[in-house]
Amino acid sequence: MKKSKIMFISVFTVMALLLSACTMGPRAVGTPGLSADGDIVYVAYQQYVYAVDAKTGNEIWRFPDEGNAQIVFYAPPEVTGESLFVGDMANKFYKLDKETGAEVWTFSEAKGWSIAQALADGNVVYAPSGDWSLYKIDSNGSIVWQFETSQAIWAQPAIAGDTIFLGSMDHKVYALSSSGQLLWETELGGAVAAAPLFDEVTENLYVSSIGKEFVALSAKNGEKRWTLDTDGSIWAAPLLNEGQLLFADETGKIFAVNAETGKVTWSIESGGAVMAGLAAIDGGFVVVMEDGTIRAFDYEGNPLWTREVDGELYSTPVTANGLLVIAAIKGDNLLYGFDGSGNQVWSFNPGK
Amino acid sequence: MWDTIIIQPFVNALLAITLVVKNFGVAIILFTILIKLLTYPLTAQQMKATKGMQALQEDPRYKKIQVKYKNDKEKFAQEQMKLYKELGINPLGSCLPMLIQFPIIIGLYQSITRAMAATPYELLGLERLFYGFLDPAQLLPLQNKFLWMDLGQPERLDIFGVAIPILAIIVVITTFLQSRLLQPPTSSNDQGAAFSKAMGLYMPILMGWMAYSLASGLALYFVVSNIVGIAQYAMLGRVNWSNLFPFIKKKEEATGKGKAVQPTIIEVEPINDDEEENESEQKKAGKPSSRSVVKKQRPKLKNKRK
Numbered sequence: 049m050k051k052s053k054i055m056f057i058s059v060f061t062v063m064a065l066l067l068s069a070c071t072m073g074p075r076a077v078g079t080p081g082l083s084a085d086g087d088i089v090y091v092a093y094q095q096y097v098y099a100v101d102a103k104t105g106n107e108i109w110r111f112p113d114e115g116n117a118q119i120v121f122y123a124p125p126e127v128t129g130e131s132l133f134v135g136d137m138a139n140k141f142y143k144l145d146k147e148t149g150a151e152v153w154t155f156s157e158a159k160g161w162s163i164a165q166a167l168a169d170g171n172v173v174y175a176p177s178g179d180w181s182l183y184k185i186d187s188n189g190s191i192v193w194q195f196e197t198s199q200a201i202w203a204q205p206a207i208a209g210d211t212i213f214l215g216s217m218d219h220k221v222y223a224l225s226s227s228g229q230l231l232w233e234t235e236l237g238g239a240v241a242a243a244p245l246f247d248e249v250t251e252n253l254y255v256s257s258i259g260k261e262f263v264a265l266s267a268k269n270g271e272k273r274w275t276l277d278t279d280g281s282i283w284a285a286p287l288l289n290e291g292q293l294l295f296a297d298e299t300g301k302i303f304a305v306n307a308e309t310g311k312v313t314w315s316i317e318s319g320g321a322v323m324a325g326l327a328a329i330d331g332g333f334v335v336v337m338e339d340g341t342i343r344a345f346d347y348e349g350n351p352l353w354t355r356e357v358d359g360e361l362y363s364t365p366v367t368a369n370g371l372l373v374i375a376a377i378k379g380d381n382l383l384y385g386f387d388g389s390g391n392q393v394w395s396f397n398p399g400k
Numbered sequence: 401m402w403d404t405i406i407i408q409p410f411v412n413a414l415l416a417i418t419l420v421v422k423n424f425g426v427a428i429i430l431f432t433i434l435i436k437l438l439t440y441p442l443t444a445q446q447m448k449a450t451k452g453m454q455a456l457q458e459d460p461r462y463k464k465i466q467v468k469y470k471n472d473k474e475k476f477a478q479e480q481m482k483l484y485k486e487l488g489i490n491p492l493g494s495c496l497p498m499l500i501q502f503p504i505i506i507g508l509y510q511s512i513t514r515a516m517a518a519t520p521y522e523l524l525g526l527e528r529l530f531y532g533f534l535d536p537a538q539l540l541p542l543q544n545k546f547l548w549m550d551l552g553q554p555e556r557l558d559i560f561g562v563a564i565p566i567l568a569i570i571v572v573i574t575t576f577l578q579s580r581l582l583q584p585p586t587s588s589n590d591q592g593a594a595f596s597k598a599m600g601l602y603m604p605i606l607m608g609w610m611a612y613s614l615a616s617g618l619a620l621y622f623v624v625s626n627i628v629g630i631a632q633y634a635m636l637g638r639v640n641w642s643n644l645f646p647f648i649k650k651k652e653e654a655t656g657k658g659k660a661v662q663p664t665i666i667e668v669e670p671i672n673d674d675e676e677e678n679e680s681e682q683k684k685a686g687k688p689s690s691r692s693v694v695k696k697q698r699p700k701l702k703n704k705r706k
Contacts, residue, residue, distance in 0.1 A: 076518040077521055077522055078519040160553070163519055178518070199541060199543075202520060217541045238536075238538075238540070239537075239540055239541055257537070258523075258536065258537060258540060259537035281527065281537075283520060298524075323520070
């Protein structure tokens with residue numbers, strides 16, 4: 049064989065390998081999207097959405113049947129009634145049968161990735177997208193309206209009556225009518241990556257940003273009622289317990305704040321970087337840290353127990369069947385189930 | 401270590417440019433040009449060394465020692481080093497600049513990828529790369545809309561309902577132009593020419609595929625990098641326009657400007673210690689020497705131009 053032919057074949061082989069390498073693997077790196085409904089835990093991670101039995105940690109189903117390297121899931125699934133809604137990183141948004149994982153319909157009109165959890169309300173679902181828009185989708189998977197912001201939407205919307213509250217990475221919080229009309233908008237000091245929380249008692253909307261601030265807005269007109277400056281960015285929604293707001297900033301500082309006045313009741317250092325939201329357990333709450341540490345506190349800020357898992361923790365934990373479920377990356381397992389005393393009951397590794 | 405030395409300074413430079421120009425697409429273009437300008441001395445040095453090596457390959461003395469010491473690698477290396485010194489060639493002159501440039505190019509690519517954080521996890525990583533003089537709250541997330549593109553998504557332009565990957569097409573064209581224009585004029589039997597030909601064919605396909613499937617911010621970087629690369633080589637006089645426009649070659653040949661140099665034929669009598677030893681043994685045995693056989697096959701040592 050001529051040298052030139054050997055050269056052509058060699059170069060072709062190297063190029064073919066490079067090409068195949070370029071098409072492999074997810075196009076972005078994300079963290080598991082976790083949610084729960086009854087005794088079932090749902091987790092969206094990489095090429096699949098998994099339904100896991102919270103009693104045993106066994107897989108019930110996965111969607112899709114065959115994974116595709118180009119289609120990855122990181123948005124927490126939204127579960128309601130008989131349905132599960134989830135978006136992927138290939139600009140598709142799906143309605144699945146929550147019992148079987150069978151696809152009911154696919155919405156393909158968005159042009160951006162799904163990072164945020166959708167919000168189901170009756171027969172409609174609000175799907176935020178990385179293409180800067182919030183889509184209202186009817187029960188058949190058809191678009192009702194689209195509201196465009198000035199940046200990607202990474203936060204789940206909130207709803208109170210007929211008003212939809214939306215935080216955007218464009219540093220703004222929007223209030224929309226059920227017909228998609230803008231009611232008000234308020235600018236914050238940074239991008240809003242955490243879902244807003246509406247409090248029926250105070251009629252405040254609590255929002256936070258990566259601009260190191262936690263803000264209470266009037267749900268009626270968006271006026272700022274109080275602002276609390278923090279040392280680090282806030283990446284997740286707060287926990288509301290009997291008029292007390294609980295949240296952690298990226299530095300790991302946990303705040304307990306009076307929801308009405310914004311006054312800090314107490315604050316403690318959790319001991320590690322925190323990106324996830326706090327999760328309520330019996331008699332207190334847990335905080336999960338980037339380094340794999342899980343710490344439980346009572347509502348006075350007193351420590352209850354501390355555990356560690358292999359891996360890094362970025363997803364807000366959920367409770368199902370009385371168990372606390374934690375999602376980890378870069379570790380041995382994807383999910384861990386703990387009882388109220390912090391004893392590990394099961395772990396889940398989906399394999400391939 | 402890699403992040404601290406390469407990625408962090410690159411990302412912060414990219415972010416600082418974005419802060420000034422208020423557009424991430426423009427920042428990618430300016431940052432790519434800036435890095436290319438900063439590495440220009442290395443490119444020039446590499447080109448100079450490559451040119452020197454090419455000249456060496458054509459030097460009659462080099463060809464002579466190649467033949468003369470074909471069975472004595474040590475002696476060949478010594479003679480080659482002498483020739484390097486004589487011609488003022490640094491044998492590592494083309495490798496070193498390339499080795500220095502390589503991490504810079506990889507760092508440039510990675511810093512653009514990192515700056516286009518597409519998930520909260522990636523944004524967290526980006527936020528932690530910020531130097532103190534930049535405020536993440538003010539800058540993040542970066543404005544990723546540029547012209548018709550979302551820089552974080554693969555690019556397609558909708559023309560009459562058909563999604564056309566314009567940027568990927570431009571990447572293919574500019575990569576093809578770059579490899580074609582930089583291809584040195586060599587004989588068709590040359591192994592290096594075969595390699596260049598193969599690369600010239602596959603590289604545009606590879607780069608085009610990457611531009612088609614990866615975020616358009618990276619495709620934008622490929623285009624700018626290719627164009628600046630061609631411009632730099634043109635400034636160094638290393639662009640062979642005749643590869644693209646054959647009529648230039650014909651015109652140059654007609655005017656005598658670019659007249660092709662006839663190959664120099666070197667005829668050498670191989671001097672080999674082993675052969676000499678064999679020769680004396682053969683003489684003793686009354687057999688004809690191997691040298692005399694060679695002499696019959698080849699004309700006497702002299703340089704001549706055909």
